[in-house]
Amino acid sequence: MFHQLGRLGHMSAAxxxxxxxxxxxxxxxxxxxxxxxxxxxxxxxxxxxxxLVALTVLRDGGGTSQQALASTLAMDGTNxxxxxxxxxSMQLIERRRSPEDRRRHVVELTDDGxxxxxxxxxxxASAENEVLGALEPDEREKLYLLLRRAATGTTITCEAVxxxxxxPVDSR
Amino acid sequence: MFHQLGRLGHMSAAxxxxxxxxxxxxxxxxxxxxxxxxxxxxxxxxxxxxxLVALTVLRDGGGTSQQALASTLAMDGTNxxxxxxxxxSMQLIERRRSPEDRRRHVVELTDDGxxxxxxxxxxxASAENEVLGALEPDEREKLYLLLRRAATGTTITCEAVxxxxxxPVDSR
DNA sequence: TATTGTTATACTCTATAACTATA
DNA sequence: TATAGTTATAGAGTATAACAATA
Numbered sequence: 001m002f003h004q005l006g007r008l009g010h011m012s013a014a015x016x017x018x019x020x021x022x023x024x025x026x027x028x029x030x031x032x033x034x035x036x037x038x039x040x041x042x043x044x045x046x047x048x049x050x051x052l053v054a055l056t057v058l059r060d061g062g063g064t065s066q067q068a069l070a071s072t073l074a075m076d077g078t079n080x081x082x083x084x085x086x087x088x089s090m091q092l093i094e095r096r097r098s099p100e101d102r103r104r105h106v107v108e109l110t111d112d113g114x115x116x117x118x119x120x121x122x123x124x125a126s127a128e129n130e131v132l133g134a135l136e137p138d139e140r141e142k143l144y145l146l147l148r149r150a151a152t153g154t155t156i157t158c159e160a161v162x163x164x165x166x167x168p169v170d171s172r
Numbered sequence: 173m174f175h176q177l178g179r180l181g182h183m184s185a186a187x188x189x190x191x192x193x194x195x196x197x198x199x200x201x202x203x204x205x206x207x208x209x210x211x212x213x214x215x216x217x218x219x220x221x222x223x224l225v226a227l228t229v230l231r232d233g234g235g236t237s238q239q240a241l242a243s244t245l246a247m248d249g250t251n252x253x254x255x256x257x258x259x260x261s262m263q264l265i266e267r268r269r270s271p272e273d274r275r276r277h278v279v280e281l282t283d284d285g286x287x288x289x290x291x292x293x294x295x296x297a298s299a300e301n302e303v304l305g306a307l308e309p310d311e312r313e314k315l316y317l318l319l320r321r322a323a324t325g326t327t328i329t330c331e332a333v334x335x336x337x338x339x340p341v342d343s344r
Numbered sequence: 345t346a347t348t349g350t351t352a353t354a355c356t357c358t359a360t361a362a363c364t365a366t367a
Numbered sequence: 368t369a370t371a372g373t374t375a376t377a378g379a380g381t382a383t384a385a386c387a388a389t390a
Contacts, residue, residue, distance in 0.1 A: 020293075020297075021293075021316055021320070022293045022296045022297070022300060022316075023300065023304075023312070023315055023316040023319050023320075024206050024207075024210055024221070024224070024296050024299060024300055024303075025221070025224050025225045025228045026228075026316070026319040026320055026323050027199070027202055027203045027206050027319060028203050028206065028207060028221055028222075028224075028225050029225050029229075029245070029246075029323050030199055030203075030319060030322055030323055031199045031200050031202075031203030031204075032203075032245075032246050032247075033246050034196045034199050034200065035196075035200060036246055038196055049196070049197070049200055050200075050380090052196070052197050052200075053197045053200050053201050056197045056198075057201075065348075065349095066348075066349065067347085067348065067349080073201070073204075074201075074204050074205050074208055075204075075381080076381065076382055076383085077348085077349075077350095078349090078350080078351085078381085078382075078383085079380080079381060079382080080349090081349070081350060081351085101347090101348085101389080101390070102348095102388085102389060102390085103347065103348040103349070103388070103389045103390065104347095104348060104349085104389095105348080105349070121193075121194045124194045124196050125194070127196060128194060128195065128196055131196075131322070132195075132322050133325065134321055134322050134324070134325020135318065135321060135322050135325070139318055139321070140195070142314065142318060143195060143315070143318045143319075143322070144193055144194075144195040144198070146307065146311060146314060146315045146318070147195050147198040147199060147202060147315075148193070148195075148198055149306055149307060149311070150202055150303070150304050150306050150307050150315070151198050151201050151202055152306070153305065153306020153307075222357090237371075237372095238371070238372065239370085239371060239372085247358080248358065248359055248360090249371080249372075249373095250358085250359070250360085250372090250373080250374085251357080251358060251359080252372090253372070253373060253374085270371095273366080273367075273370090273371080274365080274366060274367085274371095275365065275366045275367070275370065275371040275372070276366095276370095276371060276372085277371075277372070
């Protein structure tokens, strides 16, 4: 099982492969399909796809300020407010004033939040089975790892230069 | 280069791996970041990310009706109208009445459309470099192939059975 | 003065309903 | 009657601007 995509054989430090295939539109397309399926699967749990993204980030990222969350989620800070209001009213997250800087809210997942997130992830399995139906289980695993590396490796992107990190997400 | 993802070694007809990792939220997250970056890169070309998804589908899928396009793009048919109006006013696509069924419009990419799409894909390379910066070139290639297989393998999903096609995308 | 979070609000995206023309 | 496309419109998503509390 080896690919025969000849045109890639000579790459090394060629950052732009100009008009080669782009995965942007594909990403957009698949995310849309996934979101649509997820909505129906999540609604019994009182959650929306965007809630799940936030909860996932909060679980993996620990307690952060709302602004940091906004930057990580690439959402406007004003919308984070409503998003967290939803989650807080369900007692899935907590907002505490930071003792160091009393302007800040430290946002963290509650135990209920972690539990609900787990339930939601189980529920999402069926949605993934539909949307990623064309992929074999091992391919889905590869996809997951690639997506995760891409997502966590560039959390800040064009904010600070702090994250040259490209952290040891999984490497493998 | 072989994977050693042990926990998958025993699968066969196990559709739900319950609370294992989910790629839905990751997909959502990355697509958002990509869309944001793409917008600024595409605006000089007068295009939006959604236009690009449509153009890509039209190039790869040939002339289809608007309804088929709606189903492929997982968009409501009413929104396809405006989308195609944009593209038609730029002369990137053409709508022709189908001779067989005069209710239908056959939508096809024009030469200008193909050219513009190509330009757009070049422009998108920089956006991808930012969003997928944590991935090595060969990883991006793998990601592209996986996304493409996932996207084209389930184009219709639950619509008609017409497209058992699953065209010769790559198969490997 | 600058920053964190909030509210109010306008703009865009998406879906629902009613209409036209073909079948 | 049913279907393809269109229009009008309401609802959700997202961003901009002004404000309050804190630094």
